[in-house]
Amino acid sequence: MSAHKISKSQFLKGLQCPKSLWLYRHRKDLAPEITPDKQELFDTGSAIGELAKQYFSGGVEITNEYWDVQGAVEATKSYINRGENIIFEATALHPIDGGYSRIDILKRVQGSDEWDLIEVKGSTSVKDYHYDDMAFQYHVFHAAGYKIRSCQMMLLDNTYIRIGKIDPKGIFKFEDITPHGLAKQAETEAVSGQLGYVLERKEEPKISIGAKCFAPFECDYRPYCWAHVPDYSVYDVFQKPKAEEIAKLYGLSLEKLPRDVWPSGNKALDLESYLNGQELVDTDNIRAFLSELQYPLYFLDYETLMPAIPLFDGTRPFQQIPFQYSVHVQQAPSSALEHKEFLHQKQSDPRRTFVEKLVQDCGTQGTIIVYNQAFEIARNNELAADFPEYADSIKSINDRVIDLLVPFRSRWLYHPNQKGSASIKAVLPAFTDLSYDGLEISHGGEAMRQYGAFMSGNLDASFWDALWEDLSAYCKQDTYAMVVLLDVLSQHRETQG
Ligand code: SF4
Structure with a gap:
C-alpha cells in the first residue's frame, strides 16, 4: 500500500491540481485560515448532515477521530458483522493506493450483501464535481471488497416548503449517479495512484498557474502561486x-x-481605458438615462438571508428572505436627503413587517433607484406572491424601478480603476473618495452571515446592539453610494471622454 493515506477531500484537491495537494501536506505554513464564511459553510454542512441522519431511523455512526482511519475501518466492519443496515460515516481503505473514504451513509440493500453509497450535499442539484467525489468513494469501497449497488446523492429539495418542524422526509431528494461514478473509475484509479507519488516528492511540483486555479473551486493557494x-x-x-x-x-x-x-466588447473598452488611463464617457446615453428620472428619488437597497434549512413557515431551502432595507429619499434636485430604514430585530419571519414598512416608505410617486434591479425586483415578486394583499403596492414599486447599474455596466461611464468590474464596490472608490473600507460589515455576504447567526440563535444577545449598528451602517452606505454615483453621472452628462 502507498505510504500516504489520501482522504476524499485530499483526492479532490489533488485532482484539481497535484501541487495544491502537495502544498496542503508539506507546507503547513501556507495553510489558509478558516474564515468565518468557511466556518459557516462547515456548520451548515453539519446541520444538514444531522438532518439526513433523522431521515434514516436506526442507523449507527462511526465516531472514531478523523485521523484514526484504521480504527474507523474496523468499526465499520464490526457493525456490518453484527448485521447493521445503516452506517453513518462508514469508512473503507483502498488496499493499494491508500485512498480512504468516509461515506455519509452506507445503506444495506435489504436482505442482500449489496450496499448503497449515499452522499449528503447541501445543494439542490448535482454538480459535475459531485461525480468525482462519488467516483472516489466507489473506487475505495469497491476495492475494499464491498459490493456496491448504487451511488446516490442526497440533496436538498428546493420545492419543499417548511410547515412547522422540518420534515427530514420532505426536505431531501435523491439522485442516482451510479453511471457517472462508474464512468470515472479508470481516471479515478489513475489519479489516485499518481497522487501517492506526488506526495512522496521532497520538492514542490513545478505546475504553472492556469484556469484550474478557479475550477471547480478557487484554490486556497492562490495568494502563494499568484503572487x-x-x-x-x-x-x-x-x-x-x-x-x-x-x-x-x-x-x-x-x-x-x-x-x-x-x-472584444466591454473587455476591449476596459483595456483601452486601463492602458491610456482615461475614463470612458458616453454623454448621450448618460443624458438619456438621467432624463428618465422623476422626483422624488428613492435610493433603495435590500439585505437578505438565504438559509439552506428554511427557518420560517412557508419558505423553501435557500429562499432569499429580506430582513433589512435602507432608502435615501431626495424630494427635489437641491433638497436635503432624508433617510429611512428597516431592520428586523426579532428572531421571527421578517417579511411581513418588511413589506408593510417598505410600502409606506417608498411612497407612490417618483423613481426608485436600485443597483442591479434583478435582485430587488425578484425579492419584490416573491413578497407579492407570499403576501398577496400587498401585491398591487409591490407591483407599483417595481414599475417605478430604474437600475443605476446599467450606465456603469454598459460602460457609458467607466473609470480605469474599476478594472473590469461594474460592482458598486468597484465603481464607488474609482470615482469618489468613499469606499466600504473601515465598515465592520463591508459586503452583503458578511451581513447575511452575521444576521443569520442572530436569527438562528447563535449570536449572544450582548452583541446584538453592535450588530444593528454595523448592519445599519453597511446598508446605509449602499444607498448613499447610489446617491453619490448618480451625482457623478450628472457631472459627466456634459463632459466628453
Ligand atoms: S493556485 Fe493554482 S497552481 Fe497553485 S496550487 Fe492552486 S491550483 Fe495549483
Missing part, C-alpha cells in the same frame, strides 16, 4: 481557459498584449 501576477492581468479580461492560452503566448501583463488578440 507574481499583476493586479489587473490577462486573467481579468478573458475567460479563464482563454486567458491561460494567452498567458502562455504573451505573458500575463496587459501592456504587452498584441492588439490583434485583444478581447
Whole structure:
C-alpha cells in the first residue's frame, strides 16, 4: 500500500491540481485560515448532515477521530458483522493506493450483501464535481471488497416548503449517479495512484498557474502561486481557459498584449481605458438615462438571508428572505436627503413587517433607484406572491424601478480603476473618495452571515446592539453610494471622454 493515506477531500484537491495537494501536506505554513464564511459553510454542512441522519431511523455512526482511519475501518466492519443496515460515516481503505473514504451513509440493500453509497450535499442539484467525489468513494469501497449497488446523492429539495418542524422526509431528494461514478473509475484509479507519488516528492511540483486555479473551486493557494501576477492581468479580461492560452503566448501583463488578440466588447473598452488611463464617457446615453428620472428619488437597497434549512413557515431551502432595507429619499434636485430604514430585530419571519414598512416608505410617486434591479425586483415578486394583499403596492414599486447599474455596466461611464468590474464596490472608490473600507460589515455576504447567526440563535444577545449598528451602517452606505454615483453621472452628462 502507498505510504500516504489520501482522504476524499485530499483526492479532490489533488485532482484539481497535484501541487495544491502537495502544498496542503508539506507546507503547513501556507495553510489558509478558516474564515468565518468557511466556518459557516462547515456548520451548515453539519446541520444538514444531522438532518439526513433523522431521515434514516436506526442507523449507527462511526465516531472514531478523523485521523484514526484504521480504527474507523474496523468499526465499520464490526457493525456490518453484527448485521447493521445503516452506517453513518462508514469508512473503507483502498488496499493499494491508500485512498480512504468516509461515506455519509452506507445503506444495506435489504436482505442482500449489496450496499448503497449515499452522499449528503447541501445543494439542490448535482454538480459535475459531485461525480468525482462519488467516483472516489466507489473506487475505495469497491476495492475494499464491498459490493456496491448504487451511488446516490442526497440533496436538498428546493420545492419543499417548511410547515412547522422540518420534515427530514420532505426536505431531501435523491439522485442516482451510479453511471457517472462508474464512468470515472479508470481516471479515478489513475489519479489516485499518481497522487501517492506526488506526495512522496521532497520538492514542490513545478505546475504553472492556469484556469484550474478557479475550477471547480478557487484554490486556497492562490495568494502563494499568484503572487507574481499583476493586479489587473490577462486573467481579468478573458475567460479563464482563454486567458491561460494567452498567458502562455504573451505573458500575463496587459501592456504587452498584441492588439490583434485583444478581447472584444466591454473587455476591449476596459483595456483601452486601463492602458491610456482615461475614463470612458458616453454623454448621450448618460443624458438619456438621467432624463428618465422623476422626483422624488428613492435610493433603495435590500439585505437578505438565504438559509439552506428554511427557518420560517412557508419558505423553501435557500429562499432569499429580506430582513433589512435602507432608502435615501431626495424630494427635489437641491433638497436635503432624508433617510429611512428597516431592520428586523426579532428572531421571527421578517417579511411581513418588511413589506408593510417598505410600502409606506417608498411612497407612490417618483423613481426608485436600485443597483442591479434583478435582485430587488425578484425579492419584490416573491413578497407579492407570499403576501398577496400587498401585491398591487409591490407591483407599483417595481414599475417605478430604474437600475443605476446599467450606465456603469454598459460602460457609458467607466473609470480605469474599476478594472473590469461594474460592482458598486468597484465603481464607488474609482470615482469618489468613499469606499466600504473601515465598515465592520463591508459586503452583503458578511451581513447575511452575521444576521443569520442572530436569527438562528447563535449570536449572544450582548452583541446584538453592535450588530444593528454595523448592519445599519453597511446598508446605509449602499444607498448613499447610489446617491453619490448618480451625482457623478450628472457631472459627466456634459463632459466628453
Ligand atoms: S493556485 Fe493554482 S497552481 Fe497553485 S496550487 Fe492552486 S491550483 Fe495549483
